[in-house]
Amino acid sequence: MSPQLNLEASIISTVVPATPRGEDDGEYNLNYMDLLMKLHYIRSIYLFDSEAVQDLSISDLKAPMFPMLDSCSHVSGRVRISESGRPFIKCNDAGVRIEESRCQKTLREWMDEKEYSIDELVHDHVLGPDLAFSPLIFIKFTYFKCGGLSLGLSWAHILGDAFSAFNFITKWSHTLAAQAPPKSLRFKCLSNFTKPKFLSNSISDYPISVKKATLVDKYWLAANDSYVATHTFHITSKQLHHLPTTFASTDTNTKYFGIISAMIWKCIAQIRGDYGPRVVTISTTNVSNGVENEFPSNDVVLSRVETNLSPGESNLSELVNLIAEKKMNENHVLKKLVEESEGVGDFVVYGAKLTFVDLEEGDFYGVKINGKKAIMVNCDIRGVGDEGVVLVLPGPEDDDGNNGRMITVSLPGKELDQLKSKLEKEWGIQYYSR
Known part of the structure; x- marks a missing residue:
């Protein structure tokens, strides 16, 4: 059995969009690829040494999330099931979960023991059993004994692909550095499905990739x-x-x-x-x-x-x-x-x-x-x-x-x-x- 991180009890909080939507919450309809990916989750970790995160509190790290969620409202929504049984996302500002934890090891000790493992630095995140209360994103900040920090992201694949998940954290870091999210992110929940993109070398028989x-x-x-x-x-x-x-x-x-x-x-x-x-x-x-x-x-x-x-x-x-x-x-x-x-x-x-x-x-x-x-x-x-x-x-x-x-x-x-x-x-x- 692999060694444990000796993490202290975590603190869970929620970040919501900076601008409340009120009753104008809207719906985000999921396309075929979103629905194909609904049982998968993208998990990533970013490890920073103490020099990078010195003097930054958990409040400082959470602050960029509020304006970011204004830009992409469906990521802070919750899954609902229509009368036909098809899932969609209710853009209701329910928020993104933030987990704060501490480890009694140094960052180097953790890497020596766990190598590149993601386990324990990312929240154990699965949608369900009550979809109305299941966040689509969990972000876990783990402070190490040496002052280093891990940022762990668990991203429901139903929201977007791995590049979307990476870009979300990149924009967070830009906002943390006082760079506003790009205006092209401004978005209201859509009622139409995203048009799929196909390549020329397509096939027409039954798919084997799922x-x-x-x-x-x-x-x-x-x-x-x-x-x-x-x-x-x-x-x-x-x-x-x-x-x-x-x-x-x-x-x-x-x-x-x-x-x-x-x-x-x-x-x-x-x-x-x-x-x-x-x-x-x-x-x-x-x-x-x-x-x-x-x-x-x-x-x-x-x-x-x-x-x-x-x-x-x-x-x-x-x-x-x-x-x-x-x-x-x-x-x-x-x-x-x-x-x-x-x-x-x-x-x-x-x-x-x-x-x-x-x-x-x-x-x-x-x-x-x-x-x-x-x-x-x-x-x-x-x-x-x-x-x-x-x-x-x-x-x-x-x-x-x-x-x-x-x-x-x-x-x-x-x-x-x-x-x-x-x-x-x-x-x-x-x-x-x-």
């Missing part, structure tokens, strides 16, 4: 057949150059997502043997140059990649090419699936098939306090199915100023242990950080 879910009681969380564990691997920028870079561009902005995904796909296929996945899901996001100014939304693109060959015996270059060139977008058939069920179906997305999530373009380290970047940022997804999920996101800056990658993997426990050994033996990627 599966019907089994709910646990009245909570919005699917049950698993096996225990799914999570571990984060840190690949430094120097280690990236030792990966098979012949399959990547020599440009300094090379996306390593495809190479890393192919490596792990091959390893997992070898672990599972004849049952190795020949079909996987690739999750990407429609990221524009102005994404930091966009309102929270689920701009996720879910694509299937499949091969007739055994991935465990395939050349890495073949898998890299499949991921880069042979993705088949399933969004339009996913929309049809949800709308045919009139929005009342329950689905698992992440882990329905082995899922690779591209977060390389996420501006994780754009979050600053007192001008200081976080010393470490990590993200995972709660509600992962038994097939597993792999997140590829930027790592902290190395001594040379370049970013490596953080690879957060959720798999059945025995498979995860085997993956740790294979990555270290075959690729020199150690599963311990220090």
